[in-house]
Amino acid sequence: MAQILLDTRQGPLRLCPPEMATMRKRRRDNGESVQPMTLPRAIGSIPVRPIFLGLLLFTAVSPEPTLAATGPEWTDAMNAASRAVQESRFGEAEDWLRKAVNEAEKFGPEDRRLVQSLNNLGTLLFGQAKYAEAEGAYKRALAIMEKTLGPEHLRVAHSLNGLAQVYQMEGKRDEAEPLLVRALAIREKVLGPEHPDVAISLNNLGTLFDSQRRYKRAEEAYRRAVAIQEKIYGPLDISVADTLNNLGVIYGYQGKSSDAERLLKRALAIRRNAHGPDHVDVAASLDNLGEFYRSQGRLVEAEPLLTQALAVQERIRGRDHPQVAMVSGHLGVLYQAQGRLDEAESLLERALAIWERALGPDHPAVANTLNNLGTVANARRDYVKAGLLYRRALAILEKAYGPGDLNVASTVSNLGLLESAAGHTEEAESLLRRALSIRDDSLDSTYVEVVNSLDNLAVFYKSHGRYAEAEPLLGRSLAIREKALGPTAPEIAAGLESYAGLLRQMNREADALLLEARARSIRAERQTAKP
Secondary structure (H helix, E strand, O other), rough: OOEEEEEEEOOOOOOOOOOOOOOOOOOOOOOEEEEEEOOOOOOOOOOOOOOOOOOOOOOOOOHHHHHHHHOHHHHHHHHHHHHHHOOOOHHHHHHHHHHHHHHHOOOOOOOHHHHHHHHHHHHHHOOOOOHHHHHHHHHHOOOOOOOOHHOOOOHHHHHHHHHHHHHHHHHHHHHHHHHHHHHHHHHHHHOOOHHHHHHHHHHHHHHHHOOOOOOOHHHHHHHHHHHHHHHHHHOOOHHHHHHHHHHHHHHHHHHOOOHHHHHHHHHHHHHHHHHHHHHHHHHHHHHHHHHHHHHOOOHHHHHHHHHHHHHHHHHHEEEEEEEEHHHHHHHHHHHHOOOOHHHHHHHHHHHHHHHHHHHHHOOOHHHHHHHHHHHHHOOOOOOOHHHHHHHHHHHHHHHHOOOOOOOHHHHHHHHHHHHHHHOOEEEEEEEEHHHHHHHHOOOOOHHHHHHHHHHHHHHHHHHOOOOHHHHHHHHHHHHHHHHHHOOOOOHHHHHHHHHHHHHHHHHHHHHHHHHHHHHHHHHHHHHOOOO
């Protein structure tokens, strides 16, 4: 049976906690899973990366003796908050930090202790998905520092980073980028280009590029950050794990599977050694590695990692945190791939409710989950319901990013596949061509995305007997794969066989036999190479 490639990315929202440089994702694979043409099971790609919020670390406060003498209540509150955060007692930490803010306000509206309290409160609120309150805390701290210290002071960079992370979470990418660029510039000027705080800014900027699907720039930022961190701290430091994790996710998007797995496993090992098994950073790494395995079709390996990640996040974060929604979404996608549709739907509906409460009904993260629920409806052959879910998701994405944005392409493709299955030929062709055009026109498309669109459109044409239109698409798809993977990669054999099948239907038997012989040679070579 003809095979078609479908978008299966769980979605984006990968934001790091302010100043912690700890992006956790999810991410999602940047390809589309292989499904029969007769039953598209598309899980839409989302423009917002998974939110992987790590443990927020606060240092104990040791103010100057004169300050301690006049503000022991503030000092006690800050230190109590630090202990509570380190023990994952986030609700108690918030209470202590609010008390610290109240105590600091007694020192005057521009006291540096008030700024420190507001910044820490903003970080904690962000980690608890209280984004509006976090934004207010950061803005207030930033205003005080810019007035008292000047706009280029080093301390200003902290609040700039924190506020930018909130903006990213809220989908305000255009507002986030200048803040992160400014924070990086301040730190490089004051601290020099190889300071660990510069690495943090680079990592934060990399997460923004990642969320914008500017993968090459994200990779550059992450590689520079990890080089700084390894030079200063050594290869086993926890800060190195954070950046390795992000870089591994990017490699997964780019189809560099072996590099991605190596870095994600290395990050997980460092975090486990540093924190033990019951920690949100460890859970984030489990989620990332599990989602990577799912994207590679390694479902048996993925399931225990995602299940463990969800259990840890629920235990520490609570059942209604966005991080729980993200892992639930990943596990729901896995269950859908395994045919466990009731379990998949339950997890995805739970994730949808969390996202809508946290971010509102029009956020891209909501669109992601709608796409995944559409996949379940597709699997049940409820095409009417699937179409409603996909179209609602597409409306959200087009409003957020515009109709020609790369983040829209996967949902457009999914809807095209659905229309094809429903027999709506003209609309299906229009949508599939639109998805390919978006990816072709974007400098940030990965080769996997372009290849998938080429294959989808080629299979559509082939299924309608339009072989002459399908042939150049498959030829281009094969050429792109060979350039990216090399001429003897296993994926090349599958592409050769698909192309040969089309050529045979075009009565080009000799050409088909040549391609099939080459495919057999690749498979034989790979089999011989196995230990």
